[in-house]
Amino acid sequence: MTGFDYNLVRILFTFLLCVLISVLLYEIVQNRVVGLFNKMIQSKIDL
Amino acid sequence: MERQPFSNQRVVLLDVFRVALALLVFMFHSNMHFQCRYGLLDDFVSVGALAMTGFFLLSGYVLRVRYGESNLMGRNELGRFYLKRLLSILPLYYTIALLYVGFLGKELLVENLILFPVEVMGIQSTFTTLFGVSHNGGTWFVSCLLLGYLVYPFLQTVVKQLSNKCNIVLLLLLIGIELWATIIKRTFQTCSLYANPFYRIVELTIGLLVADVNMTANGKLLNALRSWGVLIVTGTVMLAGVSVVNHVYRVHDYMLLNWIALPCFVIMLFPLGYKKVDWMEKSKLIRHASDISYAFFCRSFSSGLLGYGLWK
DSSP states (O other), X not given: OOHHHHHHXXXXXXXXXXXXXXXXXXXXXXXXXHHHHHHHHTSOOOO | OBOOTTOOSOOHHHXXXXXXXXXXXXXXHHHHHHOOOOGGGHXXXXXXXXXXXXXXXXXXXHHHHHTTTOOTTSHHHHHHHHHHHHHHHHHHHHHHHHHIIIIIOOSOHHHXXXXXXXXXXXXXXXXXXXXXXXXXXXXXXXXXXXHHHHHHHHHHHHHHHSOHHHHHHHHHHHHHHXXXXXXXXXXXXXXXXXXXXXXXXXXXXXXXXXXXXHHHOOOHHHHHHTXXXXXXXXXXXXXXXXXXXXXXXXXXXXXXXXXXXXXXXXXXXXXXXXXXXXXXXXXXXXXXXXXXXXXXXXXXXXXXXXXXXXXX
């Protein structure tokens, strides 16, 4: 594997890891908490 | 196409700007923790922490557009504003802080217990030396943002009551304060300004003032500032200027580079907040990318460390 490829793999690996965790965190934590809160107060909180 | 003032619509170019800033922060962290190289962009990426200045300016700008018509000092509006802001920040922040303390933190249990009330309230950025402790190196900006949100209703109320002329003078004064502080820091070797909530709130206020001027004032100079040409030239000047200065001087204090970046970010906000691009307005990808950018900002730091650990 060339030096350039190794660098590219590192970038892709880190980037995809960040995107994956960010999407999971956003969908699971943020949307769920806001959804629960909306149910509690029975009105739409548009974040 | 141009935008109506305070139309309460999403300003899609500001979403694109937020995504670009999140990517720059990612590149900065991947360069720092993971030794990723970006070729010609390396000199710029290695000081990519500058993106946080753009992020705080953008936060102030977006809040002004969003709450432009509201009287935020009214009892109901104030409560609703704080509730929305806290809900948009705290769930993710608490999750990331817990994950970090549970899996990556090196602090003792007793230290975590002592830090707990400060971190729950998000006031850790007021202790400048806590930057290197626990997750604060990555989540300091949440603390600065929370403190910024705390004072925002007051700031907006003041700005709305001032004339455009006063707001322009105030804008220039705050830019001056922000830049001069870097000289004070360098001369007297004070604590870093990078995670200082006061200067981050100054940046948020600058964003608020730019939005106010951009949305309410008119004139030849302002119309010229709102053009695509200005956006391209300013972006290029910032990229080239920061890269060259960092290449020659190897700047370790990111905030010193605000002498180039801050005026460029401010000028870029005029076209970004005013222009409309139809095909982008309908893009779900841009909207979603912008929505997750806060999570991305938070995660890029910890994921960098996590990824580094996995790779090793």
